[in-house]
Amino acid sequence: MASIKDIAAKANVSTATVSYVLNGTRNVSPKTRERVLKVIEEMQYKPNTIAQSLKTKKTDTIGVIAEDVTVFNTPEIIDGIHDCAERHDLHILLVNLRLHKRIGRSFHAVDRFRDVVLSAVDELVGKQVDGMIYVGVHSRDLSGLVPPKDKPIVYTYCYADNAVSVNYDDERAAYEATQYLAGLGHRRIGVISGLIDSIPSRLRFNGFYQAVMDCGLPFDPGLIKTGDWETASGERLTRELMALPEPPTAILAMNDVMAVGVLRAAQEIGVRVPQDLSVMGFDNREFSDYLTPRLTTMEIPLHELGVQSMMALNRIIRDNGAIEEQAKPLCKLIVRDSTGPAPG
Amino acid sequence: MASIKDIAAKANVSTATVSYVLNGTRNVSPKTRERVLKVIEEMQYKPNTIAQSLKTKKTDTIGVIAEDVTVFNTPEIIDGIHDCAERHDLHILLVNLRLHKRIGRSFHAVDRFRDVVLSAVDELVGKQVDGMIYVGVHSRDLSGLVPPKDKPIVYTYCYADNAVSVNYDDERAAYEATQYLAGLGHRRIGVISGLIDSIPSRLRFNGFYQAVMDCGLPFDPGLIKTGDWETASGERLTRELMALPEPPTAILAMNDVMAVGVLRAAQEIGVRVPQDLSVMGFDNREFSDYLTPRLTTMEIPLHELGVQSMMALNRIIRDNGAIEEQAKPLCKLIVRDSTGPAPG
DNA sequence: TCTTTGCATCTAAACGTTTAACAACCTGTA
DNA sequence: TACAGGTTGTTAAACGTTTAGATGCAAAGA
Numbered sequence: 049m050a051s052i053k054d055i056a057a058k059a060n061v062s063t064a065t066v067s068y069v070l071n072g073t074r075n076v077s078p079k080t081r082e083r084v085l086k087v088i089e090e091m092q093y094k095p096n097t098i099a100q101s102l103k104t105k106k107t108d109t110i111g112v113i114a115e116d117v118t119v120f121n122t123p124e125i126i127d128g129i130h131d132c133a134e135r136h137d138l139h140i141l142l143v144n145l146r147l148h149k150r151i152g153r154s155f156h157a158v159d160r161f162r163d164v165v166l167s168a169v170d171e172l173v174g175k176q177v178d179g180m181i182y183v184g185v186h187s188r189d190l191s192g193l194v195p196p197k198d199k200p201i202v203y204t205y206c207y208a209d210n211a212v213s214v215n216y217d218d219e220r221a222a223y224e225a226t227q228y229l230a231g232l233g234h235r236r237i238g239v240i241s242g243l244i245d246s247i248p249s250r251l252r253f254n255g256f257y258q259a260v261m262d263c264g265l266p267f268d269p270g271l272i273k274t275g276d277w278e279t280a281s282g283e284r285l286t287r288e289l290m291a292l293p294e295p296p297t298a299i300l301a302m303n304d305v306m307a308v309g310v311l312r313a314a315q316e317i318g319v320r321v322p323q324d325l326s327v328m329g330f331d332n333r334e335f336s337d338y339l340t341p342r343l344t345t346m347e348i349p350l351h352e353l354g355v356q357s358m359m360a361l362n363r364i365i366r367d368n369g370a371i372e373e374q375a376k377p378l379c380k381l382i383v384r385d386s387t388g389p390a391p392g
Numbered sequence: 393m394a395s396i397k398d399i400a401a402k403a404n405v406s407t408a409t410v411s412y413v414l415n416g417t418r419n420v421s422p423k424t425r426e427r428v429l430k431v432i433e434e435m436q437y438k439p440n441t442i443a444q445s446l447k448t449k450k451t452d453t454i455g456v457i458a459e460d461v462t463v464f465n466t467p468e469i470i471d472g473i474h475d476c477a478e479r480h481d482l483h484i485l486l487v488n489l490r491l492h493k494r495i496g497r498s499f500h501a502v503d504r505f506r507d508v509v510l511s512a513v514d515e516l517v518g519k520q521v522d523g524m525i526y527v528g529v530h531s532r533d534l535s536g537l538v539p540p541k542d543k544p545i546v547y548t549y550c551y552a553d554n555a556v557s558v559n560y561d562d563e564r565a566a567y568e569a570t571q572y573l574a575g576l577g578h579r580r581i582g583v584i585s586g587l588i589d590s591i592p593s594r595l596r597f598n599g600f601y602q603a604v605m606d607c608g609l610p611f612d613p614g615l616i617k618t619g620d621w622e623t624a625s626g627e628r629l630t631r632e633l634m635a636l637p638e639p640p641t642a643i644l645a646m647n648d649v650m651a652v653g654v655l656r657a658a659q660e661i662g663v664r665v666p667q668d669l670s671v672m673g674f675d676n677r678e679f680s681d682y683l684t685p686r687l688t689t690m691e692i693p694l695h696e697l698g699v700q701s702m703m704a705l706n707r708i709i710r711d712n713g714a715i716e717e718q719a720k721p722l723c724k725l726i727v728r729d730s731t732g733p734a735p736g
Numbered sequence: 737t738c739t740t741t742g743c744a745t746c747t748a749a750a751c752g753t754t755t756a757a758c759a760a761c762c763t764g765t766a
Numbered sequence: 767t768a769c770a771g772g773t774t775g776t777t778a779a780a781c782g783t784t785t786a787g788a789t790g791c792a793a794a795g796a
Contacts, residue, residue, distance in 0.1 A: 052752060061776090063752085064775080065776080074774085076774070077775090096518065097518040098445050098446050098519070099751070099752035099754090101753090102442050102752080102780095103752080103755085112486075117461075117471055122467070123461045123467050126486075127462050131493075134490075140485070141453075141484070142484045143483070143484070144474040146471065149475075174440065335677075335679030338649075338652040339682065395783085397782075397783095408745075409745060411784060412745090412784095421745090441783095443783040446782080446783070449751075
């Protein structure tokens with residue numbers, strides 16, 4: 049590979065001059081510039097970014113630590129990061145923790161987990177990234193993790209105390225979903241929540257509860273069921289809800305995957321959606337448009353999460369820590385065919 | 393940030409010695425080793441990978457050029473790449489071309505496309521990656537692209553003449569799907585193919601045709617319909633097929649998204665699946681398990697594609713080009729509820 | 737006692753850039 | 767003519783590592 053020395057030699061100038069024409073950091077006469085440019089072209093010279101970085105101490109690279117790239121939220125967030133990074137001429141070094149495959153779903157293997165994350169951080173710090181973005185898959189609480197001393201790190205799709213984190217407004221999303229159902233005349237709304245120890249589960253329940261109060265609906269604890277985010281739990285709990293003496297006229301499943309179960313159960317027990325029962329999901333997964341009936345759901349602003357994370361990181365790197373609190377990106381109600389006016 | 397010099401000074405040794413204990417490249421007496429290690433620990437020293445790379449001319453980093461990380465095949469392939477890269481202590485520099493957002497679906501903006509790819513390659517070459525993997529989204533033919541002179545590059549989920557590319561066996565997958573349907577007694581099998589100018593469309597048709605011949609089924613060109621990979625086309629073409637004087641008893645849609653349309657059409661015109669009509673998809677997208685009925689489909693070995701690409705690249709880098717042809721990864725038949733014995 | 741051998745450690749160059757400091761030259765002005 | 771000021775170019779150090787070769791020293795062999 050041709051180096052700047054080769055160019056300098058062939059163009060009969062010093063390496064400094066070549067560097068100046070390359071970066072435009074100083075005037076160089078038109079005729080030498082031309083000469084240098086011609087040689088560069090001829091030899092197909094590309095500056096060695098590694099050497100540049102060593103000298104300038106800037107890599108223009110940010111590290112992205114993804115808990116699992118195969119989980120639905122991650123690609124969209126990374127896309128958002130890229131979208132923004134591109135405009136600042138930043139590159140992405142990706143570390144994929146492969147959490148599911150590595151330590152399974154037992155998120156309680158905390159010590160193992162810590163090691164994995166910390167070694168990823170070390171790796172990126174060694175590579176001299178300018179900063180890092182951590183992309184979670186389940187809004188886990190990462191407060192226990194020691195943040196790296198010198199390198200800025202932004203967390204998204206997860207929570208971490210005493211650290212910059214970017215998240216959508218879960219509470220408000222659930223509030224709006226509930227409000228929408230109430231607006232259709234539903235007064236008894238069943239809820240199938242996710243695992244109760246997850247932060248989004250709590251936030252979404254809060255939003256639901258607040259909306260129930262604000263809309264003047266009766267609050268019936270019997271209508272609140274705790275699932276595990278999987279289809280089977282949605283199916284099972286829907287049967288329970290519909291077997292109630294006074295069953296709900298709408299069910300809000302806290303993710304689309306469980307909503308699939310709701311739909312299945314409804315079909316099996318002969319409840320028509322949306323005539324007898326309105327069903328809502330959460331996430332706006334691609335498949336929600338493929339279900340019958342098409343699923344009404346809340347869209348999570350994943351792309352925006354990526355963009356905002358990148359912007360936040362950039363502010364920290366550039367302005368060195370002027371972290372102004374940003375408004376949380378909002379979810380968006382996607383109305384399809386699984387919801388309708390309350391019966392009767 | 394502490395450098396090797398700081399460590400050397402504090403431990404009263406030369407930088408060489410520190411380097412030797414770090415890399416184990418030369419014997420160093422137990423007591424100095426201990427001393428050095430202690431200082432390293434104290435100062436939380438992490439070697440500067442950039443400087444190492446400059447000296448050793450190895451970055452242990454491979455570049456991944458993804459046409460679009462948000463398309464379903466890409467995350468799984470990247471996961472496979474990571475899976476394999478990890479075992480060789482290689483890191484991933486990710487470039488996301490964001491093809492859909494950038495140049496839309498007009499894949500005919502070829503010149504623009506060339507520029508985008510080539511500048512991504514330049515970027516990675518500048519960053520001194522040891523090699524590159526190009527991850528397509530649609531098995532496009534990339535032969536027109538000039539490969540970089542010195543850096544090895546492996547293509548996957550796309551085709552490129554005169555270059556190493558890793559792909560699953562499309563023809564055989566369609567063959568097996570057809571064979572499976574024939575085995576259920578279906579003799580008139582409808583096909584809804586994707587856009588005809590795509591390589592997989594052609595390969596899959598070949599596989600289908602071969603199986604029809606081998607199984608002794610009649611070949612009726614009227615049963616072959618050309619879609620555009622989208623749901624609406626699946627729906628429309630199914631209506632056409634079922635309106636035939638002698639309609640098929642099974643439909644093979646060449647992707648799951650179109651299969652959704654097939655199921656919709658069937659439901660609307662009152663054809664029962666699988667009693668009256670067997671339906672098969674292709675891809676085994678996550679949602680295929682959420683449809684009613686659950687969709688029988690062919691799973692593409694995406695993870696394996698990633699692994700094999702990484703292995704191929706590694707062989708080129710290490711053994712410097714000893715490219716032994718590898719067997720193509722095979723698709724896997726996933727039998728669910730949308731297929732059954734031919735009626736009558 | 738003087739070599740020889742082997743081990744532990746050090747010296748210094750090199751990797752490919754950037755950039756401060758300097759040198760040479762030209763131009764215009766007093 | 768002399769000199770200030772501007773322009774264009776060069777020199778060489780520095781970034782943080784690795785590593786070939788040199789050096790010093792102790793133990794072993796003559």
